[in-house]
Amino acid sequence: MNARCLLLGTALLFGCADPLPAPAAPHADQAPPARATVSALRGPVSVKRAAGDEWRKASVGMRLYADDKIATGAEGTATLTFEAGGSLELEENALVGLSEPRALHQLRATDVTVHRGRVEATLLRPDAQTLSLETPAAVITAGREVVFQ
Amino acid sequence: MSALLLLLLATAPAAPAEAVLARGETLEHVASRAVGDVRAASELRALNGLPPGDPPVGTTLKLPGPERARARSALDAAHAAVRQREEPTRQEAEKRLVEAESLFTAARYHDAAKLADEAWAAGKATAPSPQRFAVAVEGESGTTRITNHQGPAVRVEAQGVIRAVREGHTLVVERGRAPPVAAPVKPPKLDIGVPAPLSPASSEVLRLRPLGRGLEPVTVRWSAVAEADGYVVRVQDRRGRESLVRTTRLNAQLPSLGPGSYRWSVRAVKGDQEGEPSVTVRFTVEEEPLTLEVKGSGWK
Numbered sequence: 192m193n194a195r196c197l198l199l200g201t202a203l204l205f206g207c208a209d210p211l212p213a214p215a216a217p218h219a220d221q222a223p224p225a226r227a228t229v230s231a232l233r234g235p236v237s238v239k240r241a242a243g244d245e246w247r248k249a250s251v252g253m254r255l256y257a258d259d260k261i262a263t264g265a266e267g268t269a270t271l272t273f274e275a276g277g278s279l280e281l282e283e284n285a286l287v288g289l290s291e292p293r294a295l296h297q298l299r300a301t302d303v304t305v306h307r308g309r310v311e312a313t314l315l316r317p318d319a320q321t322l323s324l325e326t327p328a329a330v331i332t333a334g335r336e337v338v339f340q
Numbered sequence: 341m342s343a344l345l346l347l348l349l350a351t352a353p354a355a356p357a358e359a360v361l362a363r364g365e366t367l368e369h370v371a372s373r374a375v376g377d378v379r380a381a382s383e384l385r386a387l388n389g390l391p392p393g394d395p396p397v398g399t400t401l402k403l404p405g406p407e408r409a410r411a412r413s414a415l416d417a418a419h420a421a422v423r424q425r426e427e428p429t430r431q432e433a434e435k436r437l438v439e440a441e442s443l444f445t446a447a448r449y450h451d452a453a454k455l456a457d458e459a460w461a462a463g464k465a466t467a468p469s470p471q472r473f474a475v476a477v478e479g480e481s482g483t484t485r486i487t488n489h490q491g492p493a494v495r496v497e498a499q500g501v502i503r504a505v506r507e508g509h510t511l512v513v514e515r516g517r518a519p520p521v522a523a524p525v526k527p528p529k530l531d532i533g534v535p536a537p538l539s540p541a542s543s544e545v546l547r548l549r550p551l552g553r554g555l556e557p558v559t560v561r562w563s564a565v566a567e568a569d570g571y572v573v574r575v576q577d578r579r580g581r582e583s584l585v586r587t588t589r590l591n592a593q594l595p596s597l598g599p600g601s602y603r604w605s606v607r608a609v610k611g612d613q614e615g616e617p618s619v620t621v622r623f624t625v626e627e628e629p630l631t632l633e634v635k636g637s638g639w640k
Contacts, residue, residue: 265578265601284580305484308580309476317471317491324475327482329498329513333471333491 225254226289226301227279230272234283235264255289262286263308273301276320277334280311290325300335357403366394367401374403383408387447404447411449411456415440418460433459473505479581482515487525496522532615533565535606540623547628554596555627560604561591562618568608574617575604597625 236249241258285308300321321334359374371380422433436459444452471491487510494505501518509522538561548555576582585592608615
């Protein structure tokens, strides 16, 4: 995350949020697959599209695409439901980004980067879904195709 | 697998090859020679309706057709699938497989394959329990805590080292370090009381005077818990950075806090176990503006 992003995100989360409604996905021309939907939220929650630098207020039903980011502020929470199955609940002061699933996990897999904060992940069908969370310290994988060496 | 296999079994043309028991041979010899599996001796006996004991030399034996290989394949696939199942589904499927093996030994290949398919499908129809796990990344350090609340093991990889975090276990990975072995989550002690935070109160604004390089210290206070022999105070700033203070008293002086918003909670401790945390209280620290009083000195 670059410094500009950090500044914008911080400003939005702490009271300077742009009140404009969330824009349509900038990917409409290419129609890439959505990776997740914001299924619930409470308090300050912002989204930054992959193609933009602006953090905008999130809303329920908003679809998220690869390389989009979502952040919660103080006392903010958000729940993402993944197209490939499973969900992720962001607690307050969390920042996560959605990634393109790696080639190995193209099928029913979701890759997420957790930059900060605490998240709770749920896979209702761990035999058929894969969720991979990358943090600055480790890569955590759960569900199908989990192999221990 | 099952539908296609059963269809093939049902429509497979009978190809009853035969073998003749030579002098000095037993059923095991014929099974090994003609079927390619010494364990097929009992199948030969069942298939040919032979009484116990060695059949006479020159006995013509009907050999199993291709349905045997298909049934064996169905059984092997079912065994492999059932081994991956969780209890109690696995136990139930294994019972069916034992019965299926018994039918196979009795040369009832069609029935054995059907039962193997049922065992294979039975566990599959039962959805596994959901997976729930938490990942927490601490502010600047990136240190990551992984806790597996429920479900199959979670895989954690860092610096080329892979660790499994099984249900009810947790581990902490520091940036640039290999993950340690996961440890069981320490269950909180349930039969101890919960202290009540007294001050700072919720939403209280503390105006603190500068002291040295920071501000004067903040002291938090809480109510006593009868059985406790200590307390742990947890303070967190709005970026998620937290400090823990342990004490045996009913108050604690916090590490130097700068201006900003904070949350604190406290939990009672008994021995090496901790009780449930108190409610979380938010408070704000502000720096009290300096008042300069300049008195006349009479200097000229």
